[in-house]
Amino acid sequence: MDFFVDENDRVDGIEKVTGKAKYFAEFKLPGLTYGVLVPSTITKGKITAIDIKAAKNAPGVLDVLSHLNKPSAAGYEAGGGSPMKIFYTDEVFFNGQPVALVVADTFERATYAATLVKVSYEKAAFNTDFKKSIADASVAKKQGQPPYVRGVADAYKTAEVKVEQTYEMPVETHNPMELHGIIADWRTNDQVTVYAKTQGVKAAQATIANVFKIPQENIQVKSEFVGGGFGMALRTWPLEIATIMASKQVKRPVKLVITRDQMFTMVGNRPAAYQKIGLGATKDGKITGITHTAFGQTSTYENFTEGVVTMSKFMYASENVNTNYYVVPLDMSVPIWMRGPGEATGAFALESAIDEMAHALDMDPLEFRIKNDPETDPMKNIPFSSKNIKEAYKLGAEKIGWNNRKNKPGSITEGPWKIGYGVSIGVFNASRGRATVKGILNANGSLILQSATSDIGPGTGTGMVLIASRLMNIPVEKITFELGDSSLPPAPSQGGSTTLSTVGTAVNDVCVSLKATIAELAANANMSTTSNFVEVLKKNNLPMIEVTKQSQANQQGKEYSMYSFSIHFVQVKVHNLTGVVKVSKIVSVGDSGKIISPKTARSQMVGGAVGGIGMALTEEALLDNRYGKYVNNNFADYHVPVHADVPEIDVIFIDKPDYIVNPMGAKGMGEIALIGFAGAVANAVFNATGKRIRSLPITPDKVLEG
Amino acid sequence: MINFQFLRTSIVKTALSLVAKDPKATFIAGGTNLVDLMKRGVTAPEKLIDINQLPLKQIELKNNILHIGAMVSNSALAENAIVKEKFPLLMLALQSGASAQLRNVATVGGNMMQRTRCGYFYDTTMPCNKRQPGSGCGAIGGYNRMHAIFGTSESCIAVHPSDMCVGLVALDAQVVIAGAKGERKINFIDFHRLAGTTPEKDNNIQKGELIVRLEIPVNNLNKNFHYQKVRDRSSYAFALISVAAALELKDDVISTVRLAMGGVAHKPWRLVAAENFLKGKAATLANFEAAAKIAMEGAKAFGENDFKLKMAPNTIIEALTVAKAKA
Ligand SMILES: Cc1cc2nc3c(=O)[nH]c(=O)nc-3n(C[C@H](O)[C@H](O)[C@H](O)COP(=O)(O)OP(=O)(O)OC[C@H]3O[C@@H](n4cnc5c(N)ncnc54)[C@H](O)[C@@H]3O)c2cc1C
Numbered sequence A: 001m002d003f004f005v006d007e008n009d010r011v012d013g014i015e016k017v018t019g020k021a022k023y024f025a026e027f028k029l030p031g032l033t034y035g036v037l038v039p040s041t042i043t044k045g046k047i048t049a050i051d052i053k054a055a056k057n058a059p060g061v062l063d064v065l066s067h068l069n070k071p072s073a074a075g076y077e078a079g080g081g082s083p084m085k086i087f088y089t090d091e092v093f094f095n096g097q098p099v100a101l102v103v104a105d106t107f108e109r110a111t112y113a114a115t116l117v118k119v120s121y122e123k124a125a126f127n128t129d130f131k132k133s134i135a136d137a138s139v140a141k142k143q144g145q146p147p148y149v150r151g152v153a154d155a156y157k158t159a160e161v162k163v164e165q166t167y168e169m170p171v172e173t174h175n176p177m178e179l180h181g182i183i184a185d186w187r188t189n190d191q192v193t194v195y196a197k198t199q200g201v202k203a204a205q206a207t208i209a210n211v212f213k214i215p216q217e218n219i220q221v222k223s224e225f226v227g228g229g230f231g232m233a234l235r236t237w238p239l240e241i242a243t244i245m246a247s248k249q250v251k252r253p254v255k256l257v258i259t260r261d262q263m264f265t266m267v268g269n270r271p272a273a274y275q276k277i278g279l280g281a282t283k284d285g286k287i288t289g290i291t292h293t294a295f296g297q298t299s300t301y302e303n304f305t306e307g308v309v310t311m312s313k314f315m316y317a318s319e320n321v322n323t324n325y326y327v328v329p330l331d332m333s334v335p336i337w338m339r340g341p342g343e344a345t346g347a348f349a350l351e352s353a354i355d356e357m358a359h360a361l362d363m364d365p366l367e368f369r370i371k372n373d374p375e376t377d378p379m380k381n382i383p384f385s386s387k388n389i390k391e392a393y394k395l396g397a398e399k400i401g402w403n404n405r406k407n408k409p410g411s412i413t414e415g416p417w418k419i420g421y422g423v424s425i426g427v428f429n430a431s432r433g434r435a436t437v438k439g440i441l442n443a444n445g446s447l448i449l450q451s452a453t454s455d456i457g458p459g460t461g462t463g464m465v466l467i468a469s470r471l472m473n474i475p476v477e478k479i480t481f482e483l484g485d486s487s488l489p490p491a492p493s494q495g496g497s498t499t500l501s502t503v504g505t506a507v508n509d510v511c512v513s514l515k516a517t518i519a520e521l522a523a524n525a526n527m528s529t530t531s532n533f534v535e536v537l538k539k540n541n542l543p544m545i546e547v548t549k550q551s552q553a554n555q556q557g558k559e560y561s562m563y564s565f566s567i568h569f570v571q572v573k574v575h576n577l578t579g580v581v582k583v584s585k586i587v588s589v590g591d592s593g594k595i596i597s598p599k600t601a602r603s604q605m606v607g608g609a610v611g612g613i614g615m616a617l618t619e620e621a622l623l624d625n626r627y628g629k630y631v632n633n634n635f636a637d638y639h640v641p642v643h644a645d646v647p648e649i650d651v652i653f654i655d656k657p658d659y660i661v662n663p664m665g666a667k668g669m670g671e672i673a674l675i676g677f678a679g680a681v682a683n684a685v686f687n688a689t690g691k692r693i694r695s696l697p698i699t700p701d702k703v704l705e706g
Numbered sequence B: 001m002i003n004f005q006f007l008r009t010s011i012v013k014t015a016l017s018l019v020a021k022d023p024k025a026t027f028i029a030g031g032t033n034l035v036d037l038m039k040r041g042v043t044a045p046e047k048l049i050d051i052n053q054l055p056l057k058q059i060e061l062k063n064n065i066l067h068i069g070a071m072v073s074n075s076a077l078a079e080n081a082i083v084k085e086k087f088p089l090l091m092l093a094l095q096s097g098a099s100a101q102l103r104n105v106a107t108v109g110g111n112m113m114q115r116t117r118c119g120y121f122y123d124t125t126m127p128c129n130k131r132q133p134g135s136g137c138g139a140i141g142g143y144n145r146m147h148a149i150f151g152t153s154e155s156c157i158a159v160h161p162s163d164m165c166v167g168l169v170a171l172d173a174q175v176v177i178a179g180a181k182g183e184r185k186i187n188f189i190d191f192h193r194l195a196g197t198t199p200e201k202d203n204n205i206q207k208g209e210l211i212v213r214l215e216i217p218v219n220n221l222n223k224n225f226h227y228q229k230v231r232d233r234s235s236y237a238f239a240l241i242s243v244a245a246a247l248e249l250k251d252d253v254i255s256t257v258r259l260a261m262g263g264v265a266h267k268p269w270r271l272v273a274a275e276n277f278l279k280g281k282a283a284t285l286a287n288f289e290a291a292a293k294i295a296m297e298g299a300k301a302f303g304e305n306d307f308k309l310k311m312a313p314n315t316i317i318e319a320l321t322v323a324k325a326k327a
């Protein structure tokens, strides 16, 4: 099958498309049993009784776990209510909270028995209404992040031209195709193996160790293939702990795979947000003040905040900037980062407001952005390690045909359709952490690299193999990158666009070291220092050499400001009678250093654009606040974009190395692929129609009524 | 476990008697709706009679009437040469429904019999008069963005979700139903019901009866026609509003017109008053707008679906405009 493989293909592509790649739920362990959760049907209150008689008597049922039989977890006895401890108290914090777990010999029997568990409650008053709570100071008063002020606060108010608007973001759910869950298998009384769906095998290992108070090395977490994460697999959820408890209790391996509707309440979401932006500028288009205030949804039992206002602090050259972030605790399950996280929410507001200001000034929004593009980081007062966004603006504008755009909204029509163009920028921290990689160079010509990182889809293995292949001059087929197992050398979780930079740097260091060792061995054996390593190892009678390296966080963070950037250009068509919006062209430009793996990098940008269409036009988890419950918790009613919503996507990379960030010169791009996209669509809708939609998603009804 | 029997027969009479004598028995066709309802606990039949092998898959023209077997799949019907030529409006309506995968197994009979997609109907922890008479209507005062604006009642404001049925009601189809006493025929427009005080009843078929075929008289509405569906994404989403429009034009004067709307009522909604207005009039934008206005008389929205009061007439105008422009 070699002819399928070229340098750009995914190293695990064939395994994935042939079904050889094994995802967590596919491990068939001997004696496997099945867990099914019983979710609470009230939103807040106390469990007064759980009748498990019928369930326990149902065929095939091994056990029913709940707080009443408090399954053993030594770590739970230490105080503190956060993070949530499953089956620990009688308290119900949100609708759909797991209150019991049924274990049976088949999935069908467990599913049925779960319907027989009768839970009685004492209901309490609850609040899930985000919008109402913003007005209610007793709810929305807690600072989620420290306030930030540069220069004069609220300077926009006295500006020559000002824009003051509010922007709304609904709850979005990650909902990757693969449902969440875990298989737990206790090998002995204090040794457990779990097959997980996680973005961090080491983080999962640490969490489990903490709950069960057993040494980390007694826990093996395997998660080689993950069917999408988007952030929801960045923590080990209470339901995973419940499954591990259950396996301990029934003394057999237990598998839990949650249902699609449970994906809406048990594994986090992108929090709803309400944002106020104040922008001030001079008449000739210099920004003089930015005020960004955000309210973000969180839960009452755990706190969650994210970087909604971050970008406003440094994206534009303004002497005066102030930001605030408040949390709005609701009786709902706790949110978690979703791709692009808070920055994507914030960019929608900021980039819409920038467009509104350009319109108020009668300036081309691209020109307005370029005019206010800072040369150095105005927040930290240091240079950027690299930033090529002027070039990115130019390339993207050419490709989308920006000169066809008219500054006056509603100028271009095509039959019943109005045509508009929009642009927006995305930015995300290009940070680097600490990871360890082990390299084994074999005399048979192969190189094995190992690290306990994850691949939730971006093509981590592919990127690492390409880095090593180029440095070592070894063909990709001879290199294996092993990941997704906690027994490998430690690496951080895959999140925040850091994996390539963090783990890649360790791969780089391993390769540099291996090369030095080979050169040394060659010299010792009186061979030329450029000799092939196979010859060198043979001559030295060595079957292999092994090197382990730990990369460090970037030491130059005080001297340089490091970010990845993206510019999204879109063309939309808006139907003047039905209000339907179609994204008809997309050009996404990535300015993220050197591109290591062009094919998977492009696929990151494409995935971000598709997610961006969802955020802009279709995705919204709808809650009935009378019940505190979602009413569209399925894939028929929660609309992710379908193929017919997605036009041809042009991806352009600046592809200029940034060696300050890391030795490969490459920055992460998982987040920037999405950040800013929704703003570009909203701006294009305005350009097409003159209607400014400040609440996502932009559904046909909002366009008609706007 | 919730056990049920699964029986299969290739004889219509057997299928009828199996369901007639057992109150907890029901037919299963493509299963795309029924199985979901069983999984969600909305219904729990004890006996499923698989009707996929009944000889009801014909599509044939007899005496200028198209006969369509109840077991014809939605895709087979949309791709049929006679349908494409003589009833392209029906083809468009079918192709606007669900997804290609679903249309491959969904049947004509099943499509007519599909239940509403109201979220409260599917969630057994919520009140719903249709699922559990007397429990209240969750959608009134709740999430009702997808709900009806015509013919609603205090007990239920759900819509019938089908696209195919909107096309069929516009085409003056008839439904042939078989029962213990033989066959009976009813007009398509009388097949589905308004919710009234009995929202649990979607239509006028009796327990134990089987839809065996549809009959559609051939017409001249295959030149100027359009099915306009407005939805939240380009495919695989139910209609916010849909309109089936067909015109017969003589020198731009409308001699025959058919108009029906989906996403607005408990049944596919034929716009008779608007049709009467347009008949004999010039096919102009002004007349389309006037007709749309007439069509909206009596509409009533429930908060989150207020937008339909604007989207519905707009979609009527768009459908008529596109239909007129075709040729
Ligand atoms: C995600 C999703 C999206 C969808 N989107 C759309 C859409 O956009 N537009 C649209 O129109 N539809 C849509 N559908 C609905 C789809 O068209 C219906 O599910 C389908 O037509 C039902 O046909 P079936 O043969 O599978 O029926 P089944 O599920 O087999 O049966 C449904 C009901 O009909 C009864 N029944 C079946 N045949 C007969 C008969 N001959 N006589 C008497 N009773 C009978 C059964 O007893 C059962 O009660 C969607 C469905 C899903 C799941």
Ligand code: SF4
Pocket: B116, B118, B119, B120, B121, B127, B128, B129, B130, B131, B136, B137, B138, B139, B140, B155, B156, B157, B158, B199
């Ligand atoms: S609209 Fe009808 S189906 Fe929906 S909740 Fe009310 S009664 Fe039930």
